[in-house]
Amino acid sequence: MVELVVIGTMALDSIETPFGKVKDAFGGSACYASIAASFFSKPGILSIIGKDFPKEHIKFLQKRGIDTRGITIGDKTFRWQGYYEFDMNEAKTLKTELNSLESYKVEMPEDYKKSKYVFLANIDPELQLDVINSIEKPEIIVMDTMNFWIQHKREQLIKTIKKADVLVLNDGEARQLFKTPNLVRAANEALKLVSKAVIIKKGEHGALLFTDNRHFNAPGYPLENIKDPTGCGDCFGGAFAGYLAKTKDLSESNMRKAVVYGSVIASHNAEGFSIERLQNIGHSDIEKRYNEFRDMREF
Amino acid sequence: MVELVVIGTMALDSIETPFGKVKDAFGGSACYASIAASFFSKPGILSIIGKDFPKEHIKFLQKRGIDTRGITIGDKTFRWQGYYEFDMNEAKTLKTELNSLESYKVEMPEDYKKSKYVFLANIDPELQLDVINSIEKPEIIVMDTMNFWIQHKREQLIKTIKKADVLVLNDGEARQLFKTPNLVRAANEALKLVSKAVIIKKGEHGALLFTDNRHFNAPGYPLENIKDPTGCGDCFGGAFAGYLAKTKDLSESNMRKAVVYGSVIASHNAEGFSIERLQNIGHSDIEKRYNEFRDMREF
Numbered sequence: 222m223v224e225l226v227v228i229g230t231m232a233l234d235s236i237e238t239p240f241g242k243v244k245d246a247f248g249g250s251a252c253y254a255s256i257a258a259s260f261f262s263k264p265g266i267l268s269i270i271g272k273d274f275p276k277e278h279i280k281f282l283q284k285r286g287i288d289t290r291g292i293t294i295g296d297k298t299f300r301w302q303g304y305y306e307f308d309m310n311e312a313k314t315l316k317t318e319l320n321s322l323e324s325y326k327v328e329m330p331e332d333y334k335k336s337k338y339v340f341l342a343n344i345d346p347e348l349q350l351d352v353i354n355s356i357e358k359p360e361i362i363v364m365d366t367m368n369f370w371i372q373h374k375r376e377q378l379i380k381t382i383k384k385a386d387v388l389v390l391n392d393g394e395a396r397q398l399f400k401t402p403n404l405v406r407a408a409n410e411a412l413k414l415v416s417k418a419v420i421i422k423k424g425e426h427g428a429l430l431f432t433d434n435r436h437f438n439a440p441g442y443p444l445e446n447i448k449d450p451t452g453c454g455d456c457f458g459g460a461f462a463g464y465l466a467k468t469k470d471l472s473e474s475n476m477r478k479a480v481v482y483g484s485v486i487a488s489h490n491a492e493g494f495s496i497e498r499l500q501n502i503g504h505s506d507i508e509k510r511y512n513e514f515r516d517m518r519e520f
Numbered sequence: 521m522v523e524l525v526v527i528g529t530m531a532l533d534s535i536e537t538p539f540g541k542v543k544d545a546f547g548g549s550a551c552y553a554s555i556a557a558s559f560f561s562k563p564g565i566l567s568i569i570g571k572d573f574p575k576e577h578i579k580f581l582q583k584r585g586i587d588t589r590g591i592t593i594g595d596k597t598f599r600w601q602g603y604y605e606f607d608m609n610e611a612k613t614l615k616t617e618l619n620s621l622e623s624y625k626v627e628m629p630e631d632y633k634k635s636k637y638v639f640l641a642n643i644d645p646e647l648q649l650d651v652i653n654s655i656e657k658p659e660i661i662v663m664d665t666m667n668f669w670i671q672h673k674r675e676q677l678i679k680t681i682k683k684a685d686v687l688v689l690n691d692g693e694a695r696q697l698f699k700t701p702n703l704v705r706a707a708n709e710a711l712k713l714v715s716k717a718v719i720i721k722k723g724e725h726g727a728l729l730f731t732d733n734r735h736f737n738a739p740g741y742p743l744e745n746i747k748d749p750t751g752c753g754d755c756f757g758g759a760f761a762g763y764l765a766k767t768k769d770l771s772e773s774n775m776r777k778a779v780v781y782g783s784v785i786a787s788h789n790a791e792g793f794s795i796e797r798l799q800n801i802g803h804s805d806i807e808k809r810y811n812e813f814r815d816m817r818e819f
Binding site for chain 2: 308403427447481516520
């Protein structure tokens with residue numbers, strides 16, 4: 222039984238950072254998010270790949286308990302090529318080949334529709350809306366997005382956000398979407414659209430959780446060796462949603478814990494290229510870092 | 521008896537932000553820092569002003585219990601003119617008139633030399649070093665600096681840092697001084713120079729405290745209305761040092777509290793132009809916000 226439906230992209234990424242490079246590596250928002258979620262619950266993925274997508278990656282997802290029946294097989298896999306400069310805060314895109322993603326229509330296995338938890342990782346907001354409309358009785362819909370959709374599909378994006386319970390976006394996107402440099406104002410605007418909460422991811426500076434009455438400020442983990450930040454935002458959102466699906470507790474205080482688990486998985490992910498680190502961490506690594514997060518904010 | 525010696529600039533600032541402007545307003549690193557420190561202990565100021573400096577400002581300092589005997593009267597007061605754009609993270613300098621600051625020699629009242637606590641606010645590192653060398657038995661020397669000295673007096677700056685116990689600098693300065701984009705690496709380099717701790721201020725993103733074995737990550741306060749960030753870094757450092765001078769406890773856990781008090785005073789300061797807010801807050805405002813800092817960290 223799928224506990225968390227995750228829609229997003231599956232990609233082959235070619236990435237260069239000051240610390241190395243990879244070509245056609247396993248990536249995409251749905252992959253990072255579902256792997257991150259799989260540390261806490263059983264995700265089912267909705268996405269499209271091409272015939273060129275290595276079977277070992279699908280096997281890896283399955284080995285992690287991820288339901289892959291919702292993956293459509295198209296012609297050619299979506300490819301992204303980008304690089305990071307020394308500050309590592311922003312990915313620079315060199316090339317995007319949408320390929321099969323361009324004509325993707327969600328094909329949802331019937332039993333996914335009974336899932337209570339949904340994570341809409343970054344993908345076209347119209348596809349995200351299709352998923353929302355197909356889930357029978359969602360308990361919570363968490364959604365992410367990115368600057369591309371804010372720029373090119375603003376209206377559809379807002380329409381989708383209005384159906385979500387928790388909006389997750391990064392600081393630059395929050396400023397862009399709500400046309401203010403002030404993150405508190407952006408969050409207050411966002412809270413008018415969603416039913417529950419807004420999370421603003423700030424990379425190395427941590428994450429902010431805003432609900433109607435409270436504010437939670439999660440620290441960033443002090444990483445000395447960041448190799449590749451690709452997918453950190455997706456890992457954050459996937460782990461956040463996965464933890465909620467596991468605990469079935471949607472209180473503000475439990476969302477705070479979910480934010481920290483999101484930060485824990487994202488910080489591990491940044492320490493390797495592609496999904497390298499996610500392949501090698503286990504529950505003890507996660508709990509250890511969770512406790513470090515506690516320690517570094519005690520006063 | 522002066523409990524904390526503060527050296528820095530006294531200035532007349534002309535500032536424009538998207539939310540208003542002021543001309544020849546009370547400012548300077550020593551003013552902000554000593555006012556912030558005065559909420560916790562009794563500072564004595566070392567600086568220079570001109571004959572044009574309004575007497576009411578000196579009276580205000582005295583009213584706050586700040587010892588002003590260490591203020592030298594020169595010819596014309598140091599003036600800074602700058603502006604902030606919408607993101608408010610970085611001051612853009614339009615004009616700097618050093619005036620009397622150019623030929624300033626520290627004139628320290630004899631009894632200041634017995635002070636145990638020292639805060640070296642931003643000013644020429646050679647003047648900071650003069651102060652260090654004049655204090656008989658310092659318990660702790662906290663020092664701040666800025667990009668100008670990193671660029672123009674690097675060697676003298678490093679020499680001064682080596683005599684300090686706690687270095688306070690902002691994220692951009694940390695990256696510039698230690699030639700790395702990674703703040704953890706910058707902090708580790710800085711820890712080789714100072715005896716106790718390094719604090720990296722990150723504006724709205726909070727502050728990081730690094731000691732040899734531990735890391736503290738203080739949140740930024742979620743301000744919806746930032747009017748003028750001028751002096752926030754000085755307030756942070758002054759309040760930090762003032763709290764240590766008050767509590768006489770130099771443990772890592774007490775430094776964490778001092779960092780939060782620094783953030784509390786800095787966040788209040790950003791809510792008004794010049795020292796407007798600092799004139800109007802009291803202990804209950806400080807404690808209230810200190811508790812909010814606690815609440816927004818809990819998980």
